[in-house]
Amino acid sequence: MSRSRTLLYTLPALPVAVVGVLLAQVLRTAHRPDLPSFPNQDPSGDFGDLSAPRLRLVALGDSSITAPGVLDIDDTWIRRIARSIADRYFVELRSVAVGGSKAHDVIRNQLDAAVALHPDLALIAVGANDAIRATPLDRFADELRHILRTLAAEADAVVIMGVGDMGTVPRLPTLLAGFATRRSRAIDETITRVVAEVPNVFRPPLWGRVSEQFRSGDLTLFSGDLFHASGEGHGVFAEGLRPTVERALRKIESVSEQASERRHR
DSSP: OOHHHHHHHHHHHSOHHHHHHHHHHHHHHHTOTTSOOOOOOOOOEEESOTTSOEEEEEEEESHHHHOTTOSSGGGSHHHHHHHHTTTTSEEEEEEOOOTTOOHHHHHHHTHHHHHHTOOSEEEEEOSHHHHHTTOOHHHHHHHHHHHHHHHHHHSSEEEEOOOOOGGGOTTSOHHHHHHHHHHHHHHHHHHHHHHTTSTTEEOOOTTTHHHHHHTTOOGGGBOTTSSSBOHHHHHHHHHHHHHHHHHHHHHHHHHHHHHHHHHTO
């Protein structure tokens, strides 16, 4: 069996009681009373020149979007991305994300609102909470498939962030870090598999340079709660996602050009 398939099936092979204990410890660690707690934020905003072509960018998902602990909202990865393309577009960034959301929560509370905003490009970050809250992989795949197909039917392109190595989170002791690494890798590989089924969906390789930087032990990449990424960490996210966003934008531009050609025939 390949290493990737071994990772996928490591968790289900564990006794249910052991998995329950490990997850309870992960969640308890994530809410330590001795460390600060930060509110979720709304990164929505407009960027660029009003005379430029309009690009509506709709974000949904979890705290990777709402960025608790990032002191300056402009340092969030999604605003960094929006500003980086504001020389070409007038970017309307709208977020319906809610911190702590699993894929099921995105379907129930965010998906309709995102579609109603008529995105040109949809950006989604989901899976981290499914990883630490033991959503079965098959169920997560079904829910993610529904989300991506729904978004791809409305938007010209969809970018999904994926889930990096959650074992790098400083709050987790060594035993839990290993569990979090295996679990987040299994969820991320599920995302890769589902993305391959849905046209016009793009994703970055978070288990490359992005995870390597977070494995460096640099605590400045994490906010004061030692759980969520800091502004510096969001900078790493932005650099990792920017090439994928550019690929998605080329797809959007191609769709726009084809539509223009059809109108002029």
